[in-house]
Amino acid sequence: MKLFSTKQIAGIDSFTIEHEPVSDIDLMERAALQITNWLVQHFSTEQKMVFFAGPGNNGGDALAIARQLAGLDYQCEVCLLDFRKELKGSPATNWKRLQEQGKVALSKIKDVDGFPKVAANDVLLDGLFGSGLSRPLEGFPAEIVHKMNALPNTTVAIDIPSGLMGENNSENILENIVRADFTLTFQFPKISFLFAENELFTGNWQVLPIGLHPGGIAKTPSDFFFVEKEDVKEMIPRRTKFSHKGTFGHALLVAGSYGKMGASVLASKACLRSGVGLLTSHVPRLGYSIIQTAVPEAMVSIDEHDSIFTGIPDLTPFNAVGVGPGIGRKKNTCKALCDLIKQFRSPMVLDADALNILSENKELLRELPENSILTPHPGEFERLAGETADSWERIQVQRQMAKEFRVIVVLKGAFTSVALPDGRLFFNATGNPGMATAGSGDSLTGIILGLLAQRVCPEYAAIAGVFLHGLAGDIAAGRISENALIAGDITNCLGKAFLELK
Ligand SMILES: NC(=O)C1=CN([C@@H]2O[C@H](COP(=O)(O)OP(=O)(O)OC[C@H]3O[C@@H](n4cnc5c(N)ncnc54)[C@H](O)[C@@H]3O)[C@@H](O)[C@H]2O)[C@@H](O)CC1
Numbered sequence: 001m002k003l004f005s006t007k008q009i010a011g012i013d014s015f016t017i018e019h020e021p022v023s024d025i026d027l028m029e030r031a032a033l034q035i036t037n038w039l040v041q042h043f044s045t046e047q048k049m050v051f052f053a054g055p056g057n058n059g060g061d062a063l064a065i066a067r068q069l070a071g072l073d074y075q076c077e078v079c080l081l082d083f084r085k086e087l088k089g090s091p092a093t094n095w096k097r098l099q100e101q102g103k104v105a106l107s108k109i110k111d112v113d114g115f116p117k118v119a120a121n122d123v124l125l126d127g128l129f130g131s132g133l134s135r136p137l138e139g140f141p142a143e144i145v146h147k148m149n150a151l152p153n154t155t156v157a158i159d160i161p162s163g164l165m166g167e168n169n170s171e172n173i174l175e176n177i178v179r180a181d182f183t184l185t186f187q188f189p190k191i192s193f194l195f196a197e198n199e200l201f202t203g204n205w206q207v208l209p210i211g212l213h214p215g216g217i218a219k220t221p222s223d224f225f226f227v228e229k230e231d232v233k234e235m236i237p238r239r240t241k242f243s244h245k246g247t248f249g250h251a252l253l254v255a256g257s258y259g260k261m262g263a264s265v266l267a268s269k270a271c272l273r274s275g276v277g278l279l280t281s282h283v284p285r286l287g288y289s290i291i292q293t294a295v296p297e298a299m300v301s302i303d304e305h306d307s308i309f310t311g312i313p314d315l316t317p318f319n320a321v322g323v324g325p326g327i328g329r330k331k332n333t334c335k336a337l338c339d340l341i342k343q344f345r346s347p348m349v350l351d352a353d354a355l356n357i358l359s360e361n362k363e364l365l366r367e368l369p370e371n372s373i374l375t376p377h378p379g380e381f382e383r384l385a386g387e388t389a390d391s392w393e394r395i396q397v398q399r400q401m402a403k404e405f406r407v408i409v410v411l412k413g414a415f416t417s418v419a420l421p422d423g424r425l426f427f428n429a430t431g432n433p434g435m436a437t438a439g440s441g442d443s444l445t446g447i448i449l450g451l452l453a454q455r456v457c458p459e460y461a462a463i464a465g466v467f468l469h470g471l472a473g474d475i476a477a478g479r480i481s482e483n484a485l486i487a488g489d490i491t492n493c494l495g496k497a498f499l500e501l502k
């Protein structure tokens with residue numbers, strides 16, 4: 001799914017109005033009905049609904065929802081912020097319709113003294129500002145937001161928590177943004193919802209479709225995408241009857257060192273479970289019996305050194321290479337990594353210590369084979385690319401890095417983002433906090449390597465690999481809880497994840 005800026009969404013709204021065609025007021029009614037249905041499913045008529053409505057269409061939505069709920073016997077109250085200007089367009093029509101219906105207590109408030117009395121069980125609905133917000137909230141609306149945030153009541157934001165910008169919030173006044181428990185957003189997730197620091201404002205968010213025009217969506221360009229199951233299905237290699245193990249490639253994994261052989265075992269298993277035809281794991285001497293015993297399906301290439309990676313094997317048999325988990329940063333290892341990068345001329349996967357070595361030898365970034373995949377977590381990313389003030393700035397730096405070095409940068413987090421050299425950025429939504437556990441990244445490296453070796457193009461290997469990893473983690477958490485989840489469980493559930501993508 002494409003993701004758009006709030007400005008672009010307003011354009012798609014207008015396109016829908018013109019080309020469906022549908023009147024502005026009917027589109028608002030349709031959008032409001034989606035939220036009304038959600039509210040009916042989540043709250044009983046025992047709970048009073050207190051609406052805060054602003055001067056624009058977001059306020060108009062609130063007025064329409066209040067009327068729809070009142071028609072279903074919910075007790076509703078509406079506070080309209082009075083900016084001493086007449087309401088216009090659909091919000092004005094909806095105000096009139098509410099007055100005519102006569103079922104909802106209406107008040108216009110000019111300052112914070114007009115803030116309504118709220119009982120413990122009441123639900124607050126935030127319809128102050130949506131995608132039309134043009135600057136941070138200040139003055140009287142900000143004071144209303146402070147009052148709302150100080151209350152313990154459940155708060156549901158309509159479309160966007162009021163005060164939050166859809167993309168960049170680096171200049172925003174964070175105290176003046178509504179902190180919702182739920183955000184019900186129309187048609188598309190807003191880009192700012194995908195940043196960790198904004199969870200405080202959005203709470204749990206959910207997308208409600210409002211039937212915006214497919215033609216308007218198709219013609220609006222975007223560099224931002226939200227990865228869905230249907231997209232990933234197309235990226236998974238199919239196995240035909242006459243395929244043999246050579247069909248599915250031969251991967252080389254360079255991972256593990258003395259005390260960190262688990263990284264090699266975890267990544268090897270994940271790679272094999274991703275469908276690779278053949279895997280060779282390159283390990284230091286002391287890792288030989290460990291890997292042979294723990295992963296009998298893998299072949300082993302043995303380093304001359306007892307405990308670390310110091311030299312590369314003949315690379316001719318391999319069509320993909322993954323390097324980094326648990327290799328450490330000893331001088332000999334840096335040298336060997338440097339040789340590997342210079343000698344292997346197809347895309348490779350670099351993770352963990354390989355990234356740390358790159359950040360200490362940035363000139364190596366220019367030597368990477370085109371379309372290589374880097375999988376940093378935020379700490380590794382910062383070492384590679386420098387500090388950033390917030391997630392918006394960080395994804396810009398991520399995209400810049402992908403463009404400049406012609407690599408794919410997978411920035412791991414709750415919504416892992418995958419930046420491609422052409423400037424596109426894909427957000428992933430699978431995965432859960434249980435996966436923040438030792439070795440989870442090793443299994444991701446193995447999965448991406450496995451797909452790459454099967455000749456899945458590097459873009460798809462990264463996007464599908466991240467999706468599968470998260471999906472397997474979600475299946476594992478469903479079976480054994482987020483708390484008990486360990487990295488091996490992710491690999492164990494990969495099979496079920498593949499089945500879900502059939
Ligand atoms: N356009 C459409 O067809 C649809 C719009 N929808 C709703 O409309 C919303 C967008 O509506 P609008 O574009 O009217 O915008 P908003 O309702 O978000 O607010 C716009 C109004 O607020 C003022 N404003 C902006 N920033 C301000 C600030 N910091 N302090 C004080 N006033 C400020 C603007 O001058 C304008 O009067 C969406 O979020 C969604 O809720 C939905 O009804 C679906 C259909």
Ligand SMILES: [K+]
Pocket residue numbers: 058126127128129130157158159160161162
């Ligand atoms: K809102």
